[in-house]
Amino acid sequence: MTRVALDLPLGTLIQGWPRIAAFLDGLGLTGLPPDRSVREWLADLPDARLHDMGLDREQLAAHLRHLTDSTAEVTSETIQTVTIHGGRGKSGDSDSADLVVRAGEIVCVVGPTGSGKSRLLADVECLAQGDTPSGRRILLNGAAPTAAQRFAPGCKLVAQISQNMNFVVDLTVGAFLATHARCRQVHRQDDVVERVVAVANTLAGERFGPDVSVTQLSGGQARALMIADAALLTASPIILIDEIENAGINRRQALDLLVAEDKIVLVSTHDPLLALLGHRRVIVRHGRVADVLATSDREKTVLQRLEGIDARIAGLRNRLRHGERVDDV
Amino acid sequence: MRLVTVAGPPSVGKTSLFLRVAARLRDDGALVGVVKFDALSTSDDEAYAGIGLPVRVGLSGGLCPDHFFVSNIDDCVAWGREAGHDVLIVETAGLCNRCSPHIRSVLAVCVVDNLAGIHTPRKIGPMLRLADVVAITKGDIVSQAEREVFAYNVSLANPHAPVVWCNGVTGQGAADLAFRIRSAPEVETLDGQHLRFSMPSAVCPYCIGETAIGETYQRGNVRKMNFGDRP
Numbered sequence: 001m002t003r004v005a006l007d008l009p010l011g012t013l014i015q016g017w018p019r020i021a022a023f024l025d026g027l028g029l030t031g032l033p034p035d036r037s038v039r040e041w042l043a044d045l046p047d048a049r050l051h052d053m054g055l056d057r058e059q060l061a062a063h064l065r066h067l068t069d070s071t072a073e074v075t076s077e078t079i080q081t082v083t084i085h086g087g088r089g090k091s092g093d094s095d096s097a098d099l100v101v102r103a104g105e106i107v108c109v110v111g112p113t114g115s116g117k118s119r120l121l122a123d124v125e126c127l128a129q130g131d132t133p134s135g136r137r138i139l140l141n142g143a144a145p146t147a148a149q150r151f152a153p154g155c156k157l158v159a160q161i162s163q164n165m166n167f168v169v170d171l172t173v174g175a176f177l178a179t180h181a182r183c184r185q186v187h188r189q190d191d192v193v194e195r196v197v198a199v200a201n202t203l204a205g206e207r208f209g210p211d212v213s214v215t216q217l218s219g220g221q222a223r224a225l226m227i228a229d230a231a232l233l234t235a236s237p238i239i240l241i242d243e244i245e246n247a248g249i250n251r252r253q254a255l256d257l258l259v260a261e262d263k264i265v266l267v268s269t270h271d272p273l274l275a276l277l278g279h280r281r282v283i284v285r286h287g288r289v290a291d292v293l294a295t296s297d298r299e300k301t302v303l304q305r306l307e308g309i310d311a312r313i314a315g316l317r318n319r320l321r322h323g324e325r326v327d328d329v
Numbered sequence: 330m331r332l333v334t335v336a337g338p339p340s341v342g343k344t345s346l347f348l349r350v351a352a353r354l355r356d357d358g359a360l361v362g363v364v365k366f367d368a369l370s371t372s373d374d375e376a377y378a379g380i381g382l383p384v385r386v387g388l389s390g391g392l393c394p395d396h397f398f399v400s401n402i403d404d405c406v407a408w409g410r411e412a413g414h415d416v417l418i419v420e421t422a423g424l425c426n427r428c429s430p431h432i433r434s435v436l437a438v439c440v441v442d443n444l445a446g447i448h449t450p451r452k453i454g455p456m457l458r459l460a461d462v463v464a465i466t467k468g469d470i471v472s473q474a475e476r477e478v479f480a481y482n483v484s485l486a487n488p489h490a491p492v493v494w495c496n497g498v499t500g501q502g503a504a505d506l507a508f509r510i511r512s513a514p515e516v517e518t519l520d521g522q523h524l525r526f527s528m529p530s531a532v533c534p535y536c537i538g539e540t541a542i543g544e545t546y547q548r549g550n551v552r553k554m555n556f557g558d559r560p
Contacts, residue, residue, distance in 0.1 A: 019485060022485050023485045023486075023488075026450075026451035026482075026485055026486060027451075051527065053454075054427065054429065054454030054455040054458055054459075054526055055455070055458055055459075055526070056526065059458075059459065059525075059526070063458070063487075063488050063489070066488035066489055067485075122499065122501065125501075126494070126501060126502075126505075131504045131508075156477070156480075159473045160473055161472075161473060162469070164469055164470055165469070165470060165471060165472050165473070166470060166471065166472065167471070167472050167475065168443075168444055168470075168471050168475065169446060169447050169475055169478075170446070176474070179447070179478055180474045180477065180478055183477060183481035183482075184477070222472075226472050226473060226474065229472075229473070229474045230473055230474075233474065234473060234474070234477065236473075
């Protein structure tokens with residue numbers, strides 16, 4: 001807030017800066033006189049009130065100033081490529097080559113438990129700069145990320161979806177998505193919420209509506225909602241998916257959705273279907289990238305057969321669920 | 330000696346995280362000492378001692394932990410300096426969310442966790458609002474969407490502080506915090522220094538051991554609830 005902005009009426013400030021409205025609301029400051037200038041209002045704010053808020057007059061003014069200054073948030077430049085560069089394995093051997101992943105590409109990470117799949121994803125997650133055990137560097141569009149890119153919470157570049165994640169917030173699906181949309185400062189929030197729920201329902205085996213509590217969703221529904229949210233509401237251009245094979249969702253549709261949004265997708269998996277859905281797969285061994293294989297045409301026909309088997313198993317599951325006999329299989 | 334105050338609600342993972350941070354600082358050649366403040370008992374000192382760090386414990390017992398902390402912090406600094414430490418980590422228990430342990434010109438870290446619920450940031454006072462860095466833990470077990478909403482609410486409560494995503498189990502974020510501690514201001518003594526904000530206060534008969542309930546005993550610094558005009 002410049003000196004001039006300090007003289008703005010409170011109403012203008014609250015109308016013009018949604019984050020300031022949310023900040024003041026968080027302090028319990030509601031029903032403020034819209035016509036008074038911020039400066040006058042601050043000067044008259046009783047000391048006892050400030051004491052309860054845990055901020056003195058200057059600190060409160062500084063917070064307001066920062067919120068107006070940082071509202072023009074760094075709209076992160078489009079990320080076209082992520083480069084994973086120069087890692088070392090457990091015995092000191094280097095990664096076989098730099099790996100460049102492009103927007104709209106799915107790269108799967110495969111390897112036995114303990115081979116370093118999670119380390120590789122974690123390196124991408126924190127945009128490592130030689131400061132993790134692997135020594136890897138992550139480049140964005142071919143260059144090292146800026147400090148703002150690494151640490152700004154508002155424009156976090158990497159989103160994650162893993163088997164261990166759960167919704168813990170006590171809100172309905174609709175209310176929670178609206179909250180998320182608000183903090184992403186998305187316009188036309190109702191439309192976005194409706195769209196995320198609709199898309200999540202195409203991924204999940206069982207339908208759910210916006211009025212169900214997020215904590216009551218089944219594992220598959222929750223994963224479906226996380227993926228739809230990551231595709232449509234999360235601004236992050238890079239999505240890391242860790243072992244979602246048992247989630248009971250339509251995996252091909254889930255990945256197609258992310259690719260359609262031009263996300264850069266890395267999937268750590270033991271699942272043959274997921275592994276072959278990737279355009280390429282990274283083989284990790286003893287903590288290092290041992291090889292990178294493009295999915296071959298023959299593997300794509302294997303994938304088709306696998307999907308056939310998968311559909312048959314899903315059909316069986318459904319019939320058993322509905323109390324049918326499966327003698328005829 | 331570089332000093333860092335670490336504060337945050339109970340069970341957010343302060344000790345797990347700072348074990349990682351301390352180990353990293355030590356591995357980079359720094360002599361690291363730790364002081365752990367707690368209320369009734371702690372075994373966190375054993376965890377720090379377990380990785381070979383010199384550690385002292387302050388238990389506030391029946392006193393306000395915040396007041397106990399500020400009465401002893403300069404002694405902690407003296408201990409750290411005499412022991413020749415390069416870094417002193419002072420971990421405090423943030424028990425009532427209105428605590429205010431951060432000191433001007435001393436690096437202040439607040440640790441909060443994603444499990445606490447997305448509205449928690451607005452319920453935490455100076456401990457969060459006036460910290461230099463906010464470490465958010467337990468991000469591995471909540472959805473990405475909740476992480477984002479939580480971080481957004483943290484940035485509303487404290488627009489100045491950078492957010493560091495941390496995990497005491499995997500060590501995520503430890504390198505970042507260690508880096509910030511290495512560039513923290515040097516501290517010789519805290520004599521004459523000031524807290525960033527006043528601590529929670531109450532001066533009344535209950536402060537000195539009164540247990541009886543009733544209007545007779547409500548003297549001194551007392552505030553009454555307002556229940557409105559109608560029943």
